[in-house]
Amino acid sequence: MIETWWNRIVEGFARAEPPEVTAVELAIMVLAAAALSIPRFTWRYFGLFTTVVHELGHAFAALMTGRVLKGITLTMDHAGTTTTIGRPGWRAAWSGFWGYPTPAVLGASLTWAGLNGWGPAALSLGALILLAALLLIRNGGGLLILLSAVAVSALLVLTLPAAFTGHVVIALGLALLVGSVRDLGKVISVHLRRRRELQSSDAYLLYRSTGVPSPVWLLLFAVVIAGSLVAAWFPLSKVVGTALS
Numbered sequence: 001m002i003e004t005w006w007n008r009i010v011e012g013f014a015r016a017e018p019p020e021v022t023a024v025e026l027a028i029m030v031l032a033a034a035a036l037s038i039p040r041f042t043w044r045y046f047g048l049f050t051t052v053v054h055e056l057g058h059a060f061a062a063l064m065t066g067r068v069l070k071g072i073t074l075t076m077d078h079a080g081t082t083t084t085i086g087r088p089g090w091r092a093a094w095s096g097f098w099g100y101p102t103p104a105v106l107g108a109s110l111t112w113a114g115l116n117g118w119g120p121a122a123l124s125l126g127a128l129i130l131l132a133a134l135l136l137i138r139n140g141g142g143l144l145i146l147l148s149a150v151a152v153s154a155l156l157v158l159t160l161p162a163a164f165t166g167h168v169v170i171a172l173g174l175a176l177l178v179g180s181v182r183d184l185g186k187v188i189s190v191h192l193r194r195r196r197e198l199q200s201s202d203a204y205l206l207y208r209s210t211g212v213p214s215p216v217w218l219l220l221f222a223v224v225i226a227g228s229l230v231a232a233w234f235p236l237s238k239v240v241g242t243a244l245s
Helices: 002-012 023-037 040-064 090-097 101-115 119-136 140-159 162-192 195-200 202-210 214-244
Strands: 068-074 080-085
Touching: 002 119, 002 140, 023 040, 023 162, 023 214, 040 068, 040 080, 040 090, 040 101, 040 119, 040 140, 040 162, 068 119, 068 140, 080 090, 090 202, 090 214, 101 119, 101 162, 101 214, 119 140, 119 162, 162 195, 162 202, 162 214, 195 202, 202 214
Parallel strands: none
Antiparallel strands: 068 080
């Protein structure tokens, strides 16, 4: 099974025929994304995956600037911490920023990849990143969460027919986009109504480390997320335009 999985991973790194997505299917995908990210029951589980992406965003941003990555902790209440070591300054701010925006950026990237025939490659790359991320986890709950994500990813790689991969990747991208908006709303509500939870806010932590007010960081989060939504809409608009023409 491991050999089969690896062969499917390698085979995925090639461009496939772009999927034919109809307006009806796109509407179903949007509803499915909302169903994963809006109701509390489904968000309880899908939100854990969004948290994984959030923390991996911090981790990759830290590595980009040469900071030393010590590890990641994840908990079942959608909290997470990425610990890095390095000199304070713009590098720390850069790694601290790329938490909330990362699910949106990844969501837009997956949407583009799925629509343009790179769905299998996205699925293969994602599976490898999740597998490698196991080395970074530093607590039992986090290991359970990430192992679950790895298991789902492996199952998709093994069982998903190539013809459907692009469709699934698009749907996953849309779900991450919706999830990023939900998480942004959550962190904004922390600053407006639940200020006793400020220590959980990246915007507040960035304020403490840089002196730049939290609202500025929240606005920057919102700008990147909004930009990701616009970036995802451009390829999707062709599907809608084709249906209306």
